[in-house]
Amino acid sequence: MKTLIISSFLILAVFLTKAQNISSNLKQAFKTDDVSLFKRALQEDKIVVDSCLLLEQKPYSLFAISIRSKSIKILQDLISIKADVNKICDDKSPLMYAAKYGELEAAKALVKAGANIGLKNREGKTALDYARKYEKKELIDYLSK
Helix, strand or coil, X not given: CHHHHHHHHHHHHHHHHHCEECCHHHHHHHHHCXXXXXXXXXXXXXXXXXXXXXXXXXXEEHHHHHHHCCCHHHHHHHHHCXXXXXXXXXXXXXXXXXXXXXXXXXXHHHHHCCCCXXXXXXXXXXHHHHHHHCCCHHHHHHHHC
């Protein structure tokens, strides 16, 4: 048991040291949904688009941050540069975040770009499960089709 706890701690420590904090420029880009500032911040901070970034001590994909901040232009830019629409950070895919936050437009864009509706996290939950959990009727209807 002690070995398991130590191993888990070490894995978490390695992950957290590899995860990059989100910069103030990148935060501003999401806040204003400014694609040019977003691209500049990615270059300046040397961020790989499919990485997980620390925001409020939790790892999020760039897609997840764009969904949380309702930055649809940045989300569309991520799709256009072929970022991974199924990237899981903090055990949730971008589509799961769209379902959780009730972002139907984002969900439609992700599915059109190839997001896997049936993708499951470690607990076996799908985007539809998140839509149901957070009572997002439009997303439940859309993801049920």
